[in-house]
Amino acid sequence: MEKKNFEHALKIDKKRLLSYYERIKSQSNSLTPVEIIAEFLVNQSIRNSTLEVVEIINYYKSKIINEKQVLDLAFEWIRAHQFRSEYKKHLIKEQYTDYHTAIDDCISLFFLEYDEYIRNIFKKDMKEFEFSALYEIFFSPFDKDSLWLNEILEKNKVNVPTIFYNNKKINTNLFTIRSGLSEIIQNDYNEVAVSKSKNLTRTMRQKNFIHPKKTIFDGTMIERLIKFYCFNKNKIQKRELEMSIEQFLSSYFQIGVIYRFEEFEETLIKNLVDHIYSGLTEEFKNIKTIETLKSDIFSTLSQYKSSNKIKKLDGSAWIKDLKNILEHFLNEFLKTLFN
């Protein structure tokens, strides 16, 4: 994205917003200043829960520089939503081969400059996990179920370090941006891909087009999650677990492509075993061998196979079917790891 477009994407009508805010303020005598701002943001369709917004503003208001006010933070949240729609236009327009490239492309073209811009309103000692949490909050879609601050902060605290060398903070902003936004971009990408694939399926039917199938399951998120768990022994959030399984399955299954269970069973077991085993630290590798892992996953899938008539399914249906089974397996696996 060119600089000119970036400035355009960041432009908000502050005058109009301010007059709207003043109107809400004059109608809400019994509310605290933060509650008024929260009410204002809810009215601007930023979120639908005032309680969530109050909690978030109360946390971040102490992080902004003295020259800025809490209302500026609210304006930045509105600006972020406007920026989100600009970035989504780009996502819809582009043809990516996978979501990894979509994430890298969108961060390099949009969020890198945004990061540079938004850091100016926060104090220098703000931690990196607080930035990644802020990005997750600012750029979440309006219809996301909930934005509970503590949950978001805790998750980011585990994943995003703030690193100092000789008392000097090392710039790790790309890691911070990716931590905060990868999941959001991936979800947006999937949403866009589904709508594109509907058109594609139609075209494929018309042209009798054969889509090349992918040959491996990518479980790098599972691997990373297990590694963190082995090091930190902190409870893994349900959402993280879900995301890692979703990434694993969607790296293989393609929407609109039909698969039989037999054709991917062996690859799935092998790739899942490899990634889980690579994630284990040395002390656990002695307990959980490749063979035991393979046999555990095999028996989990055998149960599924025995209770379900073998069928041919579209990629998205396989993701839906296998997601719960693998989530349950991984959850049980992590639970028993320290026993």
Next chain:
Amino acid sequence: MQDKNLILCLFYSDEEKRVFDKIKYYEPLSNERKSMIRTLSLKFLGPLLLAEGLIKEKEWTLNRVESTLTSYKKITESEIIQSFICLNSSKFSDGIRTNLFTIIGSPYTEDINLIYYKLIKYIHPSILQGKIVNESINRNEFNFNNFIDVELTRGINLIEHSLGSARKMYWNEKQNYYCIGIIERIDSEDLKVSNLYTFDSDNPLKDKYRSSIPSYYVMAILPDYYEDRIVEALRLFNKMNIHPSIRLIDLSCKNKKVLYLEEFSINNDEKKSYGMILINNEINSKDSNDLIFYKQKIRLILDKNKNFEETLIEINPNINPFKKWNLNSQISLSKIQSVLDVKN
């Protein structure tokens, strides 16, 4: 884009000068060929390492080499590539340099600035920052080889995705530059000659602008050197019947910038080219002009047979159009080192 028309390589040389690579090419390459390709990145960066030795100033960086490709014979389908571009990002930390270098052969005129932006602002920082973060999180468990493989895959995919965008006009192309020399190159079956035209050896401007470039010697050898390296690269990818012509070489050192801008023409199997050595630190001088001006002047000499000496005086009256420094032998190049690169 047809895969067979695409050459895409990404190399990372780390603090210990180890080179890691990721290559995308439509057919498998033998290990021997791969290791030859791997040495290309070091060869491209070579002349500037030489400049470091010469002037004890360690920050000269190669940013890009652009060339167009011409076919002299009938070419195969897989040889239809139009642009050959090398982009490099060098970053210094505690005086140690890391380089991320990419070679792109493409059938289109690419939006090089966009790719370069991603290289310097995203792919290279991602490697440096990712290493720090992973070392901090994983400590002894951190496997650099796996990490760099993932990062180079990320980088090459992002570059590949960026290919095919139309070339745009950027503000820096309208910036003014000052010409400190012209290289004339004539290449035919019977004759291969290169000459440099610059300030007289006793002209104080010669010394004044010496520190604005890696050295007169390095600037003089670069066009031939890079053209040879590109030929070498093309041959390694079985592109036998296409030949490169340098369009642009871009170097920088802190806030200093040097561009070598070249245009060529082919008449009766004789290729003639003129290239300007341009610097950015006299942008307000009356003799400073934008790149379009210089391109037009060269085209007038090449296409309209406009008098070379007169045009050179129009470009910069301080350059002597009648004194040529031959670049075809080691003796004549040594003379440049001992006369032009040494202060009066």
